[in-house]
Amino acid sequence: MQFEESTIKNALVVRVHESRIVADVAPQFKEGLIAYVTSGNKNIVLDLSEVTFIDSSGLGALIGSLKAVGKDGQLVLCSARDAVVNMLKLTRMDKVFHIFGTPEEAASALS
């Protein structure tokens, strides 16, 4: 599980270098995201442009990370592909996550 980090405005943009967030990578995925939170990042934008599929374990890891951010910070999504957006909509997780079109839009919203 690899992440590529960049900063836009005062948000940390984390791009996921993985096409499938499934059971075998889900724990690393969550650990990685929580590490950003514990190292003091308050505004995190998760760039899902390379992700084509998220399974049930991946969804659990995503929500677990959101819970870990808690009230102290924000975790939002951007650049999600149709398949991923459809999955988030089917599970109504679009009500839990803010999903933006681009990293810039997401970063602006967090500023």
Place this chain on the structure above:
Amino acid sequence: MGHGVKILLVDDDPVARSIHSMLLHMQGHEVVEAADGELAWRLVEEGQISFVVSDWMMPNLAGVDLCRRIRAADFERYVYVILCTSKGAKSDLIEGMDAGADDFLVKPISPEEFRVKVRAGERVLSLQQGLADKNHELAKINAQLHSAHRLVEDDLKAAAWMQQRLLPLLTQHAHGVRCAWRLQPSGYIAGDIFNLFPLDENEIGFYLLDVCGHGVPAAMMSVTLSMVLTPDATQGSPLKRYDAATGRSQVLSPEDAVHELNRRFQSRDDRYFTIIYGVFNIRSSTLRFAQAGHPSPILVRSKQEPAILGNGGMPIGLWPEIEFDCFDISVTLGDRILLYSDGVTECVNGHGEAFGEGRLLAYLREQQSLPLEELLTCLLAEITLWHGNSEFKDDVSLLAIEITGEGILYRSSESSPATQQSYNRRRSDAI
């Protein structure tokens, strides 16, 4: 291994034997002597000797033949053999190596050459012994692993058997419905589970749920859920409300049941489950469903296109403020409902292509005349064929329910799947 290895010295010439014996003694070795090949062979065979220095030319058994015999014997230990030859006999060297000699000494033997060649032999034997010890240790560990693995496997098989016993009886059909099912765990035990049971004299409950993840943790939760989802209200079922004062219990609506489950199963870790919970009311011939994060059920009605029911919803245990779909359909004689887990639709073939909802619908359309049991047998075969084998990456579960009409107040219905969306009533609208 330092100095002090036991060496068998074989020579028919007593003078040469005592000179060589003295040399080896001076170098700190224990020496056993033999006057010919046959005597030497008996000592080697007894099992105490693993280093032989032997003259070539001897009565009874020549050195090279002793060497051949040792190699042919295939002892558990390695026996290191040095042959002593006369000067300049090159063909002897080749024959000796062919017989399996490790090294050669040319007579007359210089004390220095004797010393280094014996040292070299000791090193080889020491390495050999080290390897043998390691092999022995590995074999022991391997046996332990094997027995531990068997223990785990036996436990898993027992757990799988217990889990299977929680599933509905194959022939189960309660008040006007018939059901058939298939469960193909991705390992021994599944995170998927389902059941069908009468809730009271008018209502039948059924569900299919999928705990996220696989293996033992998911299976333990699915078994727990199977125990919790009971029609016995006195056991604190989330499906019925029990009034201790009157001793009466009331069936909860699917939405209330799902809210109750979500309240009870908010977990600290990321474990959650998806469920379709349905209640069939025999009097009104209606089915009411709650769909929490689970793939949509499919309604198969004679001479009509199979229809996908519901608009999804949040899984249970992920988020406290759960939002999910709840909807009614009217059913008539012969209608079938298929519940399944995402292991069906997300099952991939060799090219990574998912089986998908489209193929599932097409199958149900083409095979709708098959009896319920065969329908599922053939569907599972179809999915297995798609995957290439039955070792699925995720649990595959199927629960099919057919309205048989026994005991039903039959009501003709104009409803069709095309207008199914109008039955949908999201909870947000209902409140």
